[in-house]
């Protein structure tokens with residue numbers, strides 16, 4: 678119910694957003710931060726994250742992304758979505774640090790609700806989600822990929838993926854942790870989460886964080902062929918199976934959603950945590966200079 682109500686609000690906002698055009702038979706919805714190439718005849722859409730410079734998951738990005746996803750979910754002709762980055766090199770830098778630094782509690786609460794919504798919508802999507810990870814994908818970026826049914830990563834040792842929150846002095850919340858544990862197993866998750874490890878493609882493949890590693894120029898063609906394979910499975914049996922596998926974990930967040938928001942707000946508002954974020958942001962700046 679809560680998801681449906683949130684969806685209506687998003688759709689109302691969505692009707693005020695976006696530009697449409699038809700390119701090579703595929704409709705393109707281009708919001709500012711998300712580009713959707715929607716091939717209705719094939720039943721497949723490609724959603725490209727487009728939030729320069731590093732596809733951080735800002736509140737504005739999350740709102741636009743959720744609107745675009747909702748449009749696809751509401752059109753029964755769409756059965757599959759390929760998630761990728763419009764900027765090869767960075768899939769997503771994860772949650773936007775500026776949404777969690779120097780803001781007020783009401784802002785933190787609004788932001789966290791949107792982050793929860795992103796995870797719930799992707800994790801519970803009835804559509805087939807294939808992730809074409811064409812760049813680095815730490816923390817929230819990795820979480821987005823983990824919600825997908827199949828993950829393909831570009832074979833470039835410069836790219837890494839994982840949940841590195843610990844390195845920032847923050848903590849991956851229980852539902853990030855649960856999604857990760859269900860993907861890589863308890864011991865690997867315990868080790869990687871405490872150290873905040875980021876893995877290059879070959880290691881991510883060994884641990885099961887990604888399902889395939891392919892040459893960089895083949896990520897998109899591979900995503901299309903994997904999608905074709907998944908599309909051959911009857912929707913009703915695939916969807917019921919997905920729901921059976923995922924519902925309990927999603928319900929666990931849904932039933933504690935407000936408490937999880939309060940927990941985030943009080944954690945992120947602490948002086949010590951704000952100081953850690955400040956130090957990390959400074960490190961990012963220094964790396965440039």
Ligand SMILES: CC/C=C\CCC/C=C/C(=O)SCCNC(=O)CCNC(=O)[C@H](O)C(C)(C)COP(=O)(O)OP(=O)(O)OC[C@H]1O[C@@H](n2cnc3c(N)ncnc32)[C@H](O)[C@@H]1OP(=O)(O)O
Nearest residue numbers: 733770771772773774775815816817847848850941944961
């Ligand atoms: C109770 C629960 C409590 C808390 C839970 C919170 C869970 C948090 C989850 C997260 O996702 S936290 C975010 C984690 N992300 C990172 O650690 C990534 C940081 N970024 C990088 O490592 C690099 O930027 C990069 C992604 C590898 C890309 O490198 P590149 O050299 O291409 O870019 P550059 O570093 O110069 O960055 C450009 C520009 O972007 C800013 N930036 C980078 N990442 C973020 C981010 N996540 N949020 C906001 N802004 C980000 C960076 O500072 C630069 O800004 P500038 O141009 O103004 O200096």
